[in-house]
Amino acid sequence: MSLTPTLADWQAKAAALTANLEIRAFIDDEFVAAASGETFATVNPATGDTLADVASCDAADADKAVTVARAAFERGDWARLAPTGRKLVMLRLATLMESHRDTLALLDTLDMGKPINSAQSDVSGAIGCIRHQAESIDKLYGEVAPTGDDTLALVLREPLGIVAAIVPWNFPLMMTAWKIGPALAAGNSVILKPSEKSPLSALYLASLAREAGLPRGVFQVLPGFGHTVGKALALSMEVNCLAFTGSTGVGKQLLQYAGQSNLKRVYLECGGKSPNIVFADCKDLDRVARHAAEAIFYNQGEVCIAGSRLLVENSVRDAFVDKLLAAAESMQPGDPLDPSSFMGAIVDRTQYERVLDYIRQGVEEGARLRMGGTSLDGPGLFIGPTVFDGVTDDMVIGREEIFGPVLSVFGFDTEEEAIAMANNSDYGLAAGFWSQDIDRIMRVTRRLHSGQVFVNNWAGGDQTVPFGGVKQSGNGRDKSHHSLEEYSELKSVWMSLSP
Structure with a gap:
């Protein structure tokens, strides 16, 4: 491709890319068909052509991914890895994303119709987010509380456990990075549910995450519909947190599902009329x-x-x-x-x-x-x-x-x-x-x-300032160190030093 790609350059690259798309779910470090064998078509809205038939996950796939994610979390090779270790892996992921920048951008352009220059800008934003969160990992300190000489009180930050990230179709890769970046940085296992309207860049990202060295089961991708696999994740008793960007109506449903299950944390970035x-x-x-x-x-x-x-x-x-x-x-x-x-x-x-x-x-x-x-x-x-x-x-x-x-x-x-x-x-x-x-x-x-x-x-x-809303636009914050705090739990430790 030329230094300044033309329409013809992008068309040629698109033809080569669509001939070999990854269409399977990413569970337990492997690309696999949905348990049901079902698929759904993802369509190029600029042409009406079907790009691919993608694995349509449902509750069975969600249950398997949750089991794998919990085992990975308890195993501790990511959750208890030293912050500098997580940092290096995430920086490798950002570097791989950069080397595959055109492919990631092209997938989003083909999948949801955004202009290629805009998609490239989104990929740059996603890379910047992963890098920022990686660099923040070893700079988020705990606390020593003020006490008397006979006591030592600590306030520690620990990962939540399993984070299910449900992301929209309008900025597929960038919204994905905004959710998984801080969640992974904090040491959680992450299950990503991309929109059924734009799943392709998320599946490609899964292969890069595996190449970067994320341990088995720490990052999984379940393409499918909100009322099937999305609902199953939201109702899971093992998922500790839902991170969502999308409509206000769906956000309200997710809050209900959290109440019906285990009172999991729910961070919402919903609609706007700015x-x-x-x-x-x-x-x-x-x-x-x-x-x-x-x-x-x-x-x-x-x-x-x-x-x-x-x-x-x-x-x-x-x-x-x-x-x-x-x-x-x-x-x-x-x-x-x-x-x-x-x-x-x-x-x-x-x-x-x-x-x-x-x-x-x-x-x-x-x-x-x-x-x-x-x-x-x-x-x-x-x-x-x-x-x-x-x-x-x-x-x-x-x-x-x-x-x-x-x-x-x-x-x-x-x-x-x-x-x-x-x-x-x-x-x-x-x-x-x-x-x-x-x-x-x-x-x-x-x-x-x-x-x-x-x-x-x-x-x-x-990436230095938080992004999020008030009223019916939601309650969570993406970007900045504030998002990293949302995906960690505070633990108070009170030690008696008396003989």
Whole structure:
């Protein structure tokens, strides 16, 4: 492949890769068929072609993987391995991921339709996460409590046991890394359930994990459906923790399953309907308009923190929306294998029809359709940038998470009104605003009900800061050392030193 790969380069690599895909589950360090022999088709949404028929795991496979994971944990060759030992293995895994970067990116592009440049960026993020968590392993200290001379009190950190990670389809590999990175770093055995819409990169990662030297049974991958293998893991009496990214509805189900079983810990990163506020004092409206368009149309709008609610101060609203529409014109979807494509295909037919249905509802509710609103011609599942203006809080498109390239524009007159509108949501995953007024920046930042706030940017951050939400957007945190803490247990030790 050339130094700057072209569409033809990626097409050739895709043809070679799809001829030899790993489609089996990874259990007990081996690739195996599902116990039932059942499979499901994973489809390229850009073409409609079936990529492969993948093993469809169910409760029997979950039970076997849990038994293997528990044996690995009790064996202790990972859980009790010195932190520096775990660190070296995970750094090897990151290096292997880097050497297979194009393959991992291509698998996600083919599987769920994201542009190849975006997929490459995701892989880089996943590698960065594994490296960051590996480097954090030997830097998370326990404590010595303050006591009298006749006592020594220690606070130790220990792995939880078995972590089941259930990850979504929109950022398949990156979300996987965000879950398994800290869970493995803390010494747990991990069972990964990738989305049935995008299982291929997870199975490829399993082979790299084995090559990196993760002990037998410490990392396993069970492709399949949420209502079968996912539910079995959630109800297992041996699984100690569920780590989940996905819809709020499924998150609520997982909490119920935890209560019905062993009160396992459940860390959730769920839905979002994030407000992006533009105040009239912005210095460069053209730049802000470009970022506001990217905030919703990046990854076809299939982003949990997509800036799907755009709140614009009315004194600049008309001019700003015109600038945004001009910026969005260059963000039309194209072949995901073409490095020039900003957007790709919607992940599958179900999601495609769901997005189109929301667009129809927006029109019926009286919102002003300023751009898009229709699917594109061709065999793939493509929807162009869609912008509604004049949206109000009582409209479905202004309240519910669409998870597609659909932007709702609201107007406001005062700062108080903007804050109230931004917080008027069941969700609280992300929020952002644009202003040059430092006093306003400090006021608004504190008053937005959100797990993360972006000021004069959208979606900024790296592995040093936590990612997660409040309200019905969930309760867990990915990234940073805070995620590593979530996958460890505190143990208090009280020693009497009296003779």
